[in-house]
Amino acid sequence: MHGELQELGRAVKQAQYRQHRALDSALSAVGTTLAQWDALRAIDRAPGSSARELAAATFQTEQSFGALVGRLAAQSLVERRPGRGRRIEHHLTPRGAQVLTAGHRVADEVLADCFSALPGADRATLLGLLRRLTAEPGA
Template sequence: MHDSDRLPNLLGAAALAITDRALANIAGATGVSASAAAAVVVLSASPGLGVTELGRRIGLSQSATARMVDSLEATGLARRAPGTGRLVLVTLTDRGRRTASTVLRTRDDAVAELLSGFGKEERVALEGLLGKLLARLYEDVGNADLLCRLCDRGCCVEGAVCPVGQAERDEAGR
């Protein structure tokens, strides 16, 4: 083992464990993969995306996204519709919209349970620190849609400024 700062190790372990917990709970509640979960959440916020744009937002190639959309169609979660020219638009079915809601609720429940032992002041402090961390992550990722692919967009902007959206606006203004 090498000498290092303990904080990155703790944060890395926590981030991985939280992700594993949330994705396992989502898969258990919905039966969909992590990429399918991201796709239904993205499509619930932005219906009618093309396959290529959907892939960009969830971090998959066009061909992998097309296969995933095939799977979403086969399970009755999404449907394709012709767009302009060769563009094919993807929208959610009613079942897909319910699945997106379940994904967000399940993710929130998995994380909220972990936060239940934190006091109000700790939660406020953690929220501020996570906002800074997400702004820094935006610098690395450079794509708010990809970074926030499993975010409840409405939740993040009610009574506050989304730190990722603000980082994106700051970058565009430079």
Template structure:
């Protein structure tokens, strides 16, 4: 049996992530969200009053793309801008944003259950621990 290479593992992680993103986007569209929008709602729930830059970092976007996305989400009434000390602008979920965050979480949980749900609780814990151990933060 051939040993598993680092590239094999990297590809398997990427393939699973791609499947999750594709399926989540498809199923979230039924409630009027994209995965990127739901991710913003999720992070704002966890970190109320987050700045645009913080949201960009948390959602793996550039500041510019996060600004565009936030503008569309503000127009839809999902998030709102909140004045902060100085020139800072923070963001917060609206009631509609919170409702869709909860509904989206159920959708994403169903998507994940089709793949990660095949693991036992111990396997899931081990996978999580190993992925965290392998994450060096910023590469290079």
């Protein structure tokens, strides 16, 4: 039994690895990386969020996210503003929004290719199963 579970785990990881490599490669054409584009997406979904919140949303440590957002700010893609107390809030700049939009177009093409072997019904089933696996306990 453990062999089948390990094979399943490896297949999920392999699909993710291929998807990430394809996305990272294609996103370079619009001047960003997968990690940067993912950070822009997170900031766009929750403008004004703290680094801690954004790090969690992008599956990074606060330290890694801090370094990443520093690079984004240096490229004028993100703006950091003082919030309440010591909180620093993160917002997209107009240029950051443009890069995000270009990244969405690229990602749509790449992901369509990555999942092209699955008919729509199978993609929906896979999404449903993955959502069940990643749901918060008790949700």
